[in-house]
Amino acid sequence: MKNDAIQKVxxxxxxxxxxxxxxxxxxxxxxDKWLAKKATSGDEAYVLIVDGRLLGFLYLKEEVETDNSINPHFDERRRLKIGTFKIDSHGTVLGQRFLSIILRKMLNEGHDFTYVTLFPKQTALIALFECFGFRQWGSKNNGELVYFKDLYVFNDIYKDFPRLSLLEDSSKYLLSIFPEYHTKMFPESQLRTEKNHVIEDLSVTNSSEKIYISAARQVLDMKPGDHIVIYRTAEDGVPAEFSSVASTICTVGEVLKIDDFNNYDDFETYCGKGTIFTKDELLKFWNQQYPKFVIKMIYNVSLNKRIIRRDLRDVVGINADRWTCVQLSQDQFCHILEMGGVNESFIIN
Known part of the structure; x- marks a missing residue:
């Protein structure tokens, strides 16, 4: 996690x-005794430290043993335990970034079960976990509630996160995003040429829900549940053939037009913490009523291998005069998943 605000230490x-x-x-x-034991045994944790202050701590542990301290008890099985999940709130939705780390680790490492214990008073954390598909299993003797997530399919883009479903009859699109926005929105899609880019503790980076505003009219054809291949365009003056790449897979949550909002405040509130755009940019868009199309999407997974424009054209078969927003066939989309080396655990089919 080099050059990332969140470090594993x-x-x-x-x-x-x-x-x-x-x-x-x-x-x-x-x-304190538990923490000292973890320190002595060489265990690691994900942390956020800002100006010398510890603001976030995430400890994960693989388990296999029976656990009778939980009611109903856990039988012997492989599972990912969320041992400690603590954040000092500071307005950057860090909880969603931690949760994405947990769930992507769960899938990448072949787990089919993860769980966390929370006290009833931790209402905000419980709401976050429930939003992303955790259900109550039971409780512990100390009063904690036990929440778990397995591979149950909800047919809900939030509860199934980060998995994407190919079960439904959905459309597929390639959507271009400018380089200056791309990696802040999709931190795990950083390119090798961006090795000096620092992944900051920003709301738009941490949020699993992204808001992008596009001028492409084809965006209006998108429906909830449709899938998007994020296409990072080339920098100015650099040939697109080898520097424009498909990098990321998202799922559409909602598409609105800018004139669907009654006023600017409603528009800004909707864009919220998931938008890459500054308040000045949002105000400019509102005053000009352009670009018009507001896309809310869930960031599912980054391609392990970025696919350059040449291969998207010559191998995948994307032929378009403009690459701003291009509808893809099911075969083209699946070809991109395969070429991009997406772990099959991320796919519901």
Missing amino acids: LIRDLNLRDVFFDSLRDDYPGF
Whole structure:
């Protein structure tokens, strides 16, 4: 996770007496002993540290043993435990970024079950986990609730996240996004040529839900559940043949026109934390009523291998005068998934 605001670090390298952990000490007798044990054993955690302050801590652990402290108990099986998930809220929806790390790790490493324990008072965290498909399993003796996620198919783009469904009869599109927006929106789609790009702790980076505003009229044909291949265009002055690439797969949540909003405040609120555009840019779009088409989409998965424009044309067979927004056939879309090396665990079919 080089050049990423979120780093995977050895727990022993953290300040174990940090006040960040105080609420965990209050809730869990023996927390300091547990943390010291993890530090001694060389365990790692995902952390966000800003200006020397610890603001986020995520600890994951693989388990296989029976667990009778949970009711109903867990039988012996392989599962991914979300051991510690704590964020000091600072307005960047870091919880969604942590959740995407968990769920992509679950699928990439072949897990079919992950779980977390939360106290009933943690209502915001419970709502976040439920939004993305976690269901209550039971409880623990200390009063914690146990929430789990497996490979159950909800036919809901949020609850099934990050998986994408090919079960429904959906349309497929290639949508171009400018380089200056691309990697902030899709941090795991960073190109090799962007090795110096720093993935920041930004709302648009952390959010699993992305808002993009396009001038392409074909966007109006998109329906909820349709799939989008994100196409990063070339920088100015660089030939597109080898530098424009397909990088990312998303699922459409909703498409609106800018004049569907009653006023600017409604428009800005809707775009919310998932938009790459600044408030000045949004105000300009509103005043000009252009570009017109607002796309809300879920960021499912980055292609493991980016596909250059030449191969999209010559191998996938995309022939278009303009590549702003191009409808794809089912075969072309599946070919892109295959060429991009998408792990089959991310696909519901």
